[in-house]
Amino acid sequence: MSEQTVDQEYIHVPILVDVPYRFDAGKYMTRFLVELRDNEKIYGIKCPSCKRVMIPPRIVCARCHVKCDEWVELSNEGTLEAFTIMYFPMTDPTTGKPHDPPFSYGSVKLDGCDAPIDHMLNIEPDMSKIKVGMRFRVKFRPREERRGDLADIEYFDPIE
C-alpha cells in the first residue's frame, strides 16, 4: 500500500560541481591526431599477427594480445555501414555546444581499414535519402580551425 499525500514535501539538492579533465592522448593517438591536424591524413594501425587495420590506433591488438607498430594511411573515402537520425540534441563534448536535431550519425568504414569511424553525416536527415552501402568522403575543417582532436573532421560528405 502506498500512501501519498499532496502536501508532503521532498527536498532535492542540486550539485553542479564539474569535474575537469585533460586527457593525455598517449603515443599512438598523438601521432594520429598530428597527422589529422597537420596533413589531413587518417592513419590506422595494423596488427602484426591477424593483420587487421584498426582505428583508432592503439598499442595492443585485443584479439592477438601483441603490440602494434605498423602505421597504415587510410583513404579519405569509405562506405556507410550504419546510421541513425537523431531527434534529440546531443552535446558535443569538445565544443560544449549541442547539435541541433534532426541530424545524422553514421559509421563509415574508410577504404583500407577494418573498422568504421563514427561521425556526423552532411546529408538531409531523411530515411529515404540515406542507405547503408552509400559512399562518403571525409570533410576536414580548414587548417586554421584544426586543433588536434576528432572535431578536425567536420563530417562525412556523400559522394555523388
Add this chain to the structure above:
Amino acid sequence: MTDRVAIVAAAKTGFSPSRSDANYSELAYEVIEKVLTETGLTIGDDIDNSISCSHDIWDGQTISNIGITDVIGGHLRNEEKMAMDGSTAVYYGTIAILSGEYNLTLLLAHTKMSQTNRNIVNNDAFEPIFSRKLGLDYTSAGALQATRYMHVHGIQRDQVAKVAVKNLGNASRNETAHNFGFYSVEDIIESPVLATPITQKEMAPDTDGAVAMILASEKAAKKITKNPVWVNGIGSSYDAHYLGDRDLAMSRALEQAAGRAYAMAGIKNPVKDVDVFEVGEEFAHQELMWYEGLGLCEAGKGGELIDSGRTLFEGDIPVNPSGGLLGGVPANVAGLHSVAEAFLQLRGEAGRRQVKDAGVAVVQGQSGHCGQHHCVVVLGRD
C-alpha cells in the same frame, strides 16, 4: 582445488607527477608486458583471469576498466574491475584462485592523478546531501582525523612529522619514487600548511603510474619460478561512511582486517613474527594510527613507536622501506605497489632498500576518507 596462492611476478612503471607521454592503456601495457615477458606466460594460453583496479572519476570514464580490456587480456574473456585500494585486487585474485575456478590471474592497477583535480574527485566520495556541499575532501577530513587522534592520545606534532622524515628519506632508495629527500622535523612542519596540522610534505603527492602482478595457484607457481612469494593471510573490513559515526582516533576496521589476516597466516605477535611492513599512509599521521591498528604497539602509542626508531629502515620493525605513499604512488595503485614492494623484499630483490633476511611481510592498504576500508595481506617466503 588449490591450497595456496603465490605471487610469481610484479612490475611497476616509473612514478611521476605527470606521465603525459602515455595514456591509460600505454601505461598499463608497460607493466603487463614486463610481467608476461619475465614469466614467459601469455594471455591466450596461460592467464585465465584478469582483475584491474581503477576509479571511474579519477579515470573520467564510466566503468573505468572498459577501455583497457585489450591490454589486460579481457577481450572475449573474463575481466573484473574493483575500485578500492590495489591491495584489495590481491584479496579478490587470491579468493578466485582458491575457489578452484582460476589458475593464473593478472592484476593491474592504474591511475593518472595528473588528469583531473584531486579535491573534486575526493569530494565526490562524500555523501551528497549532508557532507559533500561543505567541500570536504580526503585532505580536510584527514586533518580532522589527525587533530582528533593527536588530542585523544597526546600525540606530539614532531612525532607526526617524523613519519615524513623517515618515509621521504626511505623513498630516496626507491628508484620508482619521485618525492624524496633528507629533511629535518622542522623542514616538514614548516612546509606549506594544507589543512592544519597537515603540511604539504605530510601528504602523498599527485602521481601517475601503474603496477601489474601475476598470482598463481601453488601447482602453477612452482612451474613458473623457484622463488614464489606466498599469500598466507588476507583480511578486509569497512568502517562507517559518515565520519561522525566513527571514532576518528582509532581504526577499528584495520584491527578487524589485520586480525583476520594474522589468524589465517598464523601470526601471533606481529612485532616478532613479521620482518617488514608496507602501509598506506596518505597522510603522515595515518602511519602512526596504522601501527596501532596493525598491533605493532598499543592504542595511542604510535608516537612513542616512531620515537623509538624501531620502524626506521634500520630498525627491527621496518615500516615503509619503500618510502610508502609519501614517496609518490598513485591513488588506487597504492596497495598493489605496497604488495609489489613486499614481493621484492621477500625475493631479496629490493636493492638499496632491502631489509636483511626478510621472510614475512605485511601489507596494509586503505581506501575512502580517513581509511574507511582496510585490506591486510600477509606474505611469506614459505
